[in-house]
Amino acid sequence: MKNLKKLTALGLAALLTVAAAGCGGDDEPAVVNKGTGEIPETLTIYCGISGYATKAGAKDMNDMLPFQMMEEFTGCHVEWIHPATGSEEEKFNLTIASGNLPDMMVSNWKGVQGGAKMYADDGVIIPLRELMEENMPNLTAYNAQKPHVAKQYIDDSGEVYYIPFIRKDEQLKVYQGPQIRQDWLEKLGLEAPTTPDELYNVLMAFKTQDPNGNGEADEIPMSGVKFENTSQAIGNLLWMFGTANGFYVENGQVKYGVQEDAFEEGLKYITKLYADGLIDKDYLLNDRDKMDNKFMNDKVGFVYSLQPGNYYKNMNDGTRKVTGIAHPKAEGVTNNVFDSSYTQDVTGISIAVTTANENPSGSLKWLDNFYGGKGLEIINFGKEGVSFEYDAQGNPKLTDYIFNNPNGKSQQEMSGLSLGTYQSNFPALQLWSYYEQILSPWGKESIETWAGSAGTDGVVPPLSFTEEENETIAQNMSQIETFVSERINKIVIGNGSIDELPEIREKIKSMGIDEVIEIYNNALKRYNER
Amino acid sequence: MKSNNLSVQPLHKKSLLKRMAEYKHIYIILLPTLLYYLIFKYIPMFGNVIAFQKYSITKGIFESRFVGMKNFVDFLTNYKFWELLRNTLSINFYDLLFGFPAPILLALLLNEVRVLWFKKSVQTITYMPHFISTVVVCSLILTFVSSDGMINSLRALFGAESISFMTEPKYFYTIYVASGIWQGVGWGSIIYIATMSSIDMELYEAATIDGAGRFKQALYITLPGISETIVILLIMRVGQMLSLGYEKIILLYNPSIYETADVISTYVYRRGLIEGDYSYSAAVGMFNSVINFILLMTANTVSKKLKGSGLW
Numbered sequence: 001m002k003n004l005k006k007l008t009a010l011g012l013a014a015l016l017t018v019a020a021a022g023c024g025g026d027d028e029p030a031v032v033n034k035g036t037g038e039i040p041e042t043l044t045i046y047c048g049i050s051g052y053a054t055k056a057g058a059k060d061m062n063d064m065l066p067f068q069m070m071e072e073f074t075g076c077h078v079e080w081i082h083p084a085t086g087s088e089e090e091k092f093n094l095t096i097a098s099g100n101l102p103d104m105m106v107s108n109w110k111g112v113q114g115g116a117k118m119y120a121d122d123g124v125i126i127p128l129r130e131l132m133e134e135n136m137p138n139l140t141a142y143n144a145q146k147p148h149v150a151k152q153y154i155d156d157s158g159e160v161y162y163i164p165f166i167r168k169d170e171q172l173k174v175y176q177g178p179q180i181r182q183d184w185l186e187k188l189g190l191e192a193p194t195t196p197d198e199l200y201n202v203l204m205a206f207k208t209q210d211p212n213g214n215g216e217a218d219e220i221p222m223s224g225v226k227f228e229n230t231s232q233a234i235g236n237l238l239w240m241f242g243t244a245n246g247f248y249v250e251n252g253q254v255k256y257g258v259q260e261d262a263f264e265e266g267l268k269y270i271t272k273l274y275a276d277g278l279i280d281k282d283y284l285l286n287d288r289d290k291m292d293n294k295f296m297n298d299k300v301g302f303v304y305s306l307q308p309g310n311y312y313k314n315m316n317d318g319t320r321k322v323t324g325i326a327h328p329k330a331e332g333v334t335n336n337v338f339d340s341s342y343t344q345d346v347t348g349i350s351i352a353v354t355t356a357n358e359n360p361s362g363s364l365k366w367l368d369n370f371y372g373g374k375g376l377e378i379i380n381f382g383k384e385g386v387s388f389e390y391d392a393q394g395n396p397k398l399t400d401y402i403f404n405n406p407n408g409k410s411q412q413e414m415s416g417l418s419l420g421t422y423q424s425n426f427p428a429l430q431l432w433s434y435y436e437q438i439l440s441p442w443g444k445e446s447i448e449t450w451a452g453s454a455g456t457d458g459v460v461p462p463l464s465f466t467e468e469e470n471e472t473i474a475q476n477m478s479q480i481e482t483f484v485s486e487r488i489n490k491i492v493i494g495n496g497s498i499d500e501l502p503e504i505r506e507k508i509k510s511m512g513i514d515e516v517i518e519i520y521n522n523a524l525k526r527y528n529e530r
Numbered sequence: 531m532k533s534n535n536l537s538v539q540p541l542h543k544k545s546l547l548k549r550m551a552e553y554k555h556i557y558i559i560l561l562p563t564l565l566y567y568l569i570f571k572y573i574p575m576f577g578n579v580i581a582f583q584k585y586s587i588t589k590g591i592f593e594s595r596f597v598g599m600k601n602f603v604d605f606l607t608n609y610k611f612w613e614l615l616r617n618t619l620s621i622n623f624y625d626l627l628f629g630f631p632a633p634i635l636l637a638l639l640l641n642e643v644r645v646l647w648f649k650k651s652v653q654t655i656t657y658m659p660h661f662i663s664t665v666v667v668c669s670l671i672l673t674f675v676s677s678d679g680m681i682n683s684l685r686a687l688f689g690a691e692s693i694s695f696m697t698e699p700k701y702f703y704t705i706y707v708a709s710g711i712w713q714g715v716g717w718g719s720i721i722y723i724a725t726m727s728s729i730d731m732e733l734y735e736a737a738t739i740d741g742a743g744r745f746k747q748a749l750y751i752t753l754p755g756i757s758e759t760i761v762i763l764l765i766m767r768v769g770q771m772l773s774l775g776y777e778k779i780i781l782l783y784n785p786s787i788y789e790t791a792d793v794i795s796t797y798v799y800r801r802g803l804i805e806g807d808y809s810y811s812a813a814v815g816m817f818n819s820v821i822n823f824i825l826l827m828t829a830n831t832v833s834k835k836l837k838g839s840g841l842w
Contacts, residue, residue, distance in 0.1 A: 097590065119588055122588035226785060281694055282677050282696075284696065284697050284784040285672055475604075478807070479608065486785045493694070511609075
């Protein structure tokens, strides 16, 4: 009932706006007004704000050092429209349905429902390829230098609908993976596992040999969360077998995990781990916080998660040690990581220019400062003499303003306030040179280990689909994903059997998985021809 | 039309207007409520038109493509349809069967307590959970039933094995209904206690003289005394049969127990708000409301036949 009310309210809002907008008459193809080409004095931008910045007291992105500096540098004042945390999608939809559009909108345009092109076709945002090349020299130069990055957001027809957040350096792409209690390994005289069997043995030792030394067999060798989450999912164990819970590429063909033999092997392995008590009995009830709590209370020995910065902060007492291990793999497997962040330089966060913007060229000129020149330093490092100083070699070094803030704010909060790309919520070119300075030693070490051991050729590149294709995918996958998630989780906890897999495969065939795989294959072909 | 009406029944019309003028203050007081229903309940109903469309937020209601009954057909032929309907009805049925009488029993018991401080403290303690937010209640529940939680620790004392309650589909109904009773029993009993206090004391005195004990008094005086209230609350409860709150279930469930825990409203939530398929979930929501309406009408008619009184 409540939902219905919300939906009808949304419908009503849409009804009113369309009635209002209807007078404009918008059947003829929109002629893009390029504007003056001068950086405007003010811009209104819709954008989610960094969580750590709000924690540290920022009400608005103008309270953040890099954006204050940027205003000073470019002379453009930005009026921000921030959605409340947790209702971003609702606010985004309402903003568009209301017809009262800001000049630019930051959102996940890459993964937006229906695709960014639909929003352009329906007159919400404007195509940017030409404008970008005319007004964004920094970004255009970067694209020319790294065509494989440009390919990730220039679509099949060569058009651009949004300017994305770009991770400049390889290390920035690697921030999650398997990690282990190094001190437990050392205590039991074990080596870091490199294959599924070795991992099994290590976990078994964690379970039986009391590595936390409290005399009780209360260790949970591995913890995690349910399959459909990504970073912490126990389903990441499938990677070792060269498969994943979802779509991936093998020999140039798109595959859907469940349908493959490797998946069966991987699922058997996970089921065995669970049955032997090596995986958290409550993994289905976990979220990241619950999992981290168990980990930091010396209960858990092995997880897949984000780099261990948080563990370092809470566990670094000289006796405990957490570190990333090389991505393990079974014999004969080459692709052992199916996390798209490992290969994608471009993140989902991106900015689009709306049809309400009177000066698109000037707006893009302003935006170009986030991709090169002096602005690059401002957005990544903040303000000289406050958040960073140049060292003897002339490299910017973050100061104690960040690390030991006199006002008692945490390093994360200060990073959120002072480093514009820290939580990647506004499009810019992110630099490793600042990020490595705020990484904990455990985090840095883990990232190096993961980067050196990841076979990422199986990751599906950022494809673009037509509206029709999107509709089919949404309709079929909605059923398939719920069904698969329910059955797979049940098999793992022993409420179902691995013998049901053929039946599950048949069932998702009847739900149209083959049709979706074909759409993916066609899109992949188009992507490769870009 | 207006003038026509006036010419046909001028007397009646005039008298209504006259009456309205006479009691204008009362009508003015009524106005905000009428407006509330008009603006927030009736006008938004037109938004239901998106259930027959392929609604796109960029096109809006007028330009979205009409697809007829497609969304309804998709839902009714979905492999989850029967499961969702069964769960929605079953959870409600058990909630009605055990959850509805619970506050009545508590009220009857409390009514017999003569030690005032004891009665008051029991009331206060049982009200308490009502004021805890659903989010907190659910995380309490999850902690209680986890593999090293309170319930399993108690079981361990008696040497029983630990059960993973939240991953076994068969426990979900019980957990949902029992926790609902725990949270709502005290609050729900207030209205019955209030009604009981209005029962004429002379009836009890007469019964005592006739030799009726405490149990007989409760059975033949207290219970009939609150029966009107019970019936009205029951009808309203039946009318909500399908509109099960989704917050609590979403906070409790996980994929391995979708079989018993996934209900229509949680499905609408996932399809509509998470996957952004507004038309489809509007169709499902509309289906839900229609069934609700039918149930409410049925309950009211049955009550009128049996007791001679209903909601209207």
